[in-house]
Amino acid sequence: MKKENNFDNKIEEIIKCLTLEEKIGMIHGAGLFRTEGVKRLGIKPLKMSDGPMGVRNEFPDNSWVPYGYSDDYVSYLPCNTALASTWNRELAYKEGYVLGNEARGRGKDIILAPGINIIRSPLGGRNFEYMSEDPYLTKEMAVPYIKGVQENDVAVCVKHFAVNNQETERLNVDVVVSDRALREIYFLAFEAAVKEGNAYSIMTAYNKIWDQYCAHNPKLLQEILRDEWGFDGVVISDWSGIHDTKEAAEAGMDIEMSVTYNFDEYFFANPMIHAVEKGIVKEEVIDDKIRNILRLMYRINMFSENRKKGAYNSYENREKTLEIARESIILLKNEENVLPLKEKEIKTIAVIGENADIRHSAGGGSAEIKALYEITPLLGLKMKLGGNTEVKYAKGYTHNEEEREEVLKEAIDIAKKSDAVIFVGGLKHTKEDFELYQNALESTKKEEQLINIDSEGNDKTDMSLPYKQDEVIKELLKVNENTVVVISTGSPVDMSSFADNAKAIIQTSYNGMEGGTALAEVIFGDVNPSGKLPVTIPVKLEDSPAHCLGEFPGKEKVRYDEDIFVGYRYFSTYDVEPLFAFGHGLSYTTFKYNDLKVEVNELEDDVNIKVSLKLTNTGEVSGSEVVQVYINDEKSSVKRPNIELKGFEKIHLEPKETKIVNINLNKNDFAFYNEDKNAWTLESGKFNILVGSSSDNILLKESINLEKDYKF
Known part of the structure; x- marks a missing residue:
C-alpha cells in the first residue's frame, strides 16, 4: 500500500503523547459500534455501521434495541449478489459511492462492507451479501465498489477474511482447504481489495483456518495480509470473534468489537492493560495498532476541517439504486417471446405470490436496514400500469398449512379470469421468517421445515422453494401456459420441477428500494434485461461441487475437497450440465x-x-x-x-x-x-x-x- 508520509511524523508525535489507557480505549469497542476517542488530543471515536445494503439503523452504545427515531431512514441498496449480476464495474463504483455517501452523511467513519467471500454452496445463508462463485468477477466488482465508498472520506471494512462460506458452526468451524484453492479462489478478491482497491480496513472471519481462529492467525494476518500484500490499514474483528488477548494482539489484530455490553472486559480492554503491565504483551505491539488506526483516521480526513459531509436519502442516491436494480435483473428463459408483456393488450393481470408483497429491507441479520421506502413488485407493477389495467393480487402460498389450499384456490381463480399472470416467488429474509425457520428446526413435523430463508445466522437445509411454491407454479401454468415466473432469491434454488414448462423465467434478488420499479420496467419492456448469473444454478443440490466432492457444512471441520473446482469450474470440467449456467442471461434483442x-x-x-x-x-x-x-x-x-x-x-x-x-x-x-x-x-x-x-x-x-x- 502507498504510505502517505505527510502524516507519518504526526502519527509518531501523537503516539508519544498517549497514555497506555488511552491507547487501549482506541483498540476496542466502547459501544456496540464505536471505539473510544482521546478528547484532550482531538482524537474522535471511530464510528462504524453495518452493512452492505445500506447504513444500518442507529443503536445505543449498550443495547441491540434501536433508538427508534425518524432520523436513520436511508437508501436501501441492491444486495451484493444483485450488484454482481449487473457485470458492470461502473455500477459497482456507483453503489459503493452511494453507500459511502450515506455512511458519511450519517456521521460514520467505517462501513462494514463489502462482503466478498466466495459463494461455495447454494445453501449459504449469507450468499446474498456476497457477490459470486467466481473470484475474478468478485474482484472486478469489489475494487470499484471500494473506491466508490472511500471517495466519501469513509473507510470500507472488507469482510470476512477468510473462507467464511457458511453460517453453520461459523463461530468455531475449522476450514481444511489447499493453499492452491486459497490463492486461486478464496484469497484473490481480498488481495485485489488491498492492492488495487486500497481498502483501509479488513474484518476477520469467525471461523478457523489452519487450526487457528482467523482473528488469532499470524500467518493469515501478518505473513499474507501485511507482509506479502503490503496492507497497512486496520484489521477489525468480527463482533465477538476474538477468544484470547495475547494471541490476537500478536497476530496483527487492531480493533476488537463484540456483541456484549461489558466493554471494559473485552480481551483488548482491561485484560490488555494487565497483559502489557505484566510484560505478556509489549507496549510496542499496541503502538503498531495505534499507528494503523491513526493512519486510517488521516486517510478519511478525521482531523481535517474540510472532511466531506456526505448525504443520505438524496434524490441522486435513489436514482443510482434504480439504475443498478434495472441491470441486475436476469432473464433466464423467454420461449416464444412471451416477454415483454404488451401493456395495451392486457386489461386484467394476476399477480400471484407472497413475495410480490413482501418488503425485505428490515431482515437478513446485519444486512438489515431502515429503508426510507421499498417498492415491492406488486407496488411497482401497479405504479407502472396505472388505472387502465386491473391488477388482481393473491398470495398463492403461505407458511400456514391450514390456509394453503384456500390461498391456492384464490390464486387459481384470479389467474383464470386474467389476461396475463405473473408469479413472484423465491426466498425471504424477514425477521418473521427467521423466527419461523428457528421454530421449524425445533419441530418434529417434517412438513413444517420447508422454511428456507436468506439470512445471517443460518444456512438453508436444501434448495427447495418454501411453502410448496412449486405446486403453485405448476397449477398456474395449467391455467395460463404463458405465466411469467419471477424468482427472487439471494442464492440458487431448485427450479427443476417447472423450468421445462415455464416459457418465461426471471431471476432477481433483493434489489433495493426501487426493485419493484425495475422489475415492472423489465416485464413490460421499458428496460431491456441485461443481467447475467454470477453463480451456477444446478439441476439439484447434489450436482454442486461442495456437496458431491467436498463437505457442507461439515462438523468441527469442513473439508473443501472440491479444491479449485468451485461453481462453473466444476460443472464444465466434470461434464455436469447445470440448469442455468454461470454467466447466462438473455435479452429482448440478439x-x-x-x-x-x-x-x-x-x-x-x-x-x-x-x-x-x-x-x-x-x-x-x-x-x-x-x-x-x-x-x-x-x-x-x-x-x-x-x-x-x-x-x-x-x-x-x-x-x-x-x-x-x-x-x-x-x-x-x-x-x-x-x-x-x-x-x-x-x-x-x-x-x-x-x-x-x-x-x-x-x-x-x-x-x-x-x-x-x-x-x-
Missing part, C-alpha cells in the same frame, strides 16, 4: 459475435495479450451484452478447469450497431498457483481463448502459444 483477433506480446516479465472482436446488435431494440472471455490450458503439470473467466466487458448497442470490443490479458490470467514452489506459475504451451455470452455458450475460439515460463 447479438452476433464475429471477427475474433488475438495479439500476443511476450515480454521479459509479463505477457500482453489483446483480445478483440466485433459485437453486433442484430435485433430491433437497443440492449446491452456482457462479452465474456475465458481461457483454457490445453496441457498443464497440474489439473486445471476446462474454463476460467479472465475478462469481460458490458457493451450497449443500438439496433444494428456494431462495436469493436477490446479485452486485455496478462500473465496473471494464464497462471496457476504452484504449491510445490509456493509461487504463481505460467507454463509455456498452447492456450485457448474462448469468447461467449456465458460459460456454456462459447461462440468464438482462438488458440495461442506462449513460449516462455514465468514464476512470480
Whole structure:
C-alpha cells in the first residue's frame, strides 16, 4: 500500500503523547459500534455501521434495541449478489459511492462492507451479501465498489477474511482447504481489495483456518495480509470473534468489537492493560495498532476541517439504486417471446405470490436496514400500469398449512379470469421468517421445515422453494401456459420441477428500494434485461461441487475437497450440465459475435495479450451484452478447469450497431498457483481463448502459444 508520509511524523508525535489507557480505549469497542476517542488530543471515536445494503439503523452504545427515531431512514441498496449480476464495474463504483455517501452523511467513519467471500454452496445463508462463485468477477466488482465508498472520506471494512462460506458452526468451524484453492479462489478478491482497491480496513472471519481462529492467525494476518500484500490499514474483528488477548494482539489484530455490553472486559480492554503491565504483551505491539488506526483516521480526513459531509436519502442516491436494480435483473428463459408483456393488450393481470408483497429491507441479520421506502413488485407493477389495467393480487402460498389450499384456490381463480399472470416467488429474509425457520428446526413435523430463508445466522437445509411454491407454479401454468415466473432469491434454488414448462423465467434478488420499479420496467419492456448469473444454478443440490466432492457444512471441520473446482469450474470440467449456467442471461434483442483477433506480446516479465472482436446488435431494440472471455490450458503439470473467466466487458448497442470490443490479458490470467514452489506459475504451451455470452455458450475460439515460463 502507498504510505502517505505527510502524516507519518504526526502519527509518531501523537503516539508519544498517549497514555497506555488511552491507547487501549482506541483498540476496542466502547459501544456496540464505536471505539473510544482521546478528547484532550482531538482524537474522535471511530464510528462504524453495518452493512452492505445500506447504513444500518442507529443503536445505543449498550443495547441491540434501536433508538427508534425518524432520523436513520436511508437508501436501501441492491444486495451484493444483485450488484454482481449487473457485470458492470461502473455500477459497482456507483453503489459503493452511494453507500459511502450515506455512511458519511450519517456521521460514520467505517462501513462494514463489502462482503466478498466466495459463494461455495447454494445453501449459504449469507450468499446474498456476497457477490459470486467466481473470484475474478468478485474482484472486478469489489475494487470499484471500494473506491466508490472511500471517495466519501469513509473507510470500507472488507469482510470476512477468510473462507467464511457458511453460517453453520461459523463461530468455531475449522476450514481444511489447499493453499492452491486459497490463492486461486478464496484469497484473490481480498488481495485485489488491498492492492488495487486500497481498502483501509479488513474484518476477520469467525471461523478457523489452519487450526487457528482467523482473528488469532499470524500467518493469515501478518505473513499474507501485511507482509506479502503490503496492507497497512486496520484489521477489525468480527463482533465477538476474538477468544484470547495475547494471541490476537500478536497476530496483527487492531480493533476488537463484540456483541456484549461489558466493554471494559473485552480481551483488548482491561485484560490488555494487565497483559502489557505484566510484560505478556509489549507496549510496542499496541503502538503498531495505534499507528494503523491513526493512519486510517488521516486517510478519511478525521482531523481535517474540510472532511466531506456526505448525504443520505438524496434524490441522486435513489436514482443510482434504480439504475443498478434495472441491470441486475436476469432473464433466464423467454420461449416464444412471451416477454415483454404488451401493456395495451392486457386489461386484467394476476399477480400471484407472497413475495410480490413482501418488503425485505428490515431482515437478513446485519444486512438489515431502515429503508426510507421499498417498492415491492406488486407496488411497482401497479405504479407502472396505472388505472387502465386491473391488477388482481393473491398470495398463492403461505407458511400456514391450514390456509394453503384456500390461498391456492384464490390464486387459481384470479389467474383464470386474467389476461396475463405473473408469479413472484423465491426466498425471504424477514425477521418473521427467521423466527419461523428457528421454530421449524425445533419441530418434529417434517412438513413444517420447508422454511428456507436468506439470512445471517443460518444456512438453508436444501434448495427447495418454501411453502410448496412449486405446486403453485405448476397449477398456474395449467391455467395460463404463458405465466411469467419471477424468482427472487439471494442464492440458487431448485427450479427443476417447472423450468421445462415455464416459457418465461426471471431471476432477481433483493434489489433495493426501487426493485419493484425495475422489475415492472423489465416485464413490460421499458428496460431491456441485461443481467447475467454470477453463480451456477444446478439441476439439484447434489450436482454442486461442495456437496458431491467436498463437505457442507461439515462438523468441527469442513473439508473443501472440491479444491479449485468451485461453481462453473466444476460443472464444465466434470461434464455436469447445470440448469442455468454461470454467466447466462438473455435479452429482448440478439447479438452476433464475429471477427475474433488475438495479439500476443511476450515480454521479459509479463505477457500482453489483446483480445478483440466485433459485437453486433442484430435485433430491433437497443440492449446491452456482457462479452465474456475465458481461457483454457490445453496441457498443464497440474489439473486445471476446462474454463476460467479472465475478462469481460458490458457493451450497449443500438439496433444494428456494431462495436469493436477490446479485452486485455496478462500473465496473471494464464497462471496457476504452484504449491510445490509456493509461487504463481505460467507454463509455456498452447492456450485457448474462448469468447461467449456465458460459460456454456462459447461462440468464438482462438488458440495461442506462449513460449516462455514465468514464476512470480
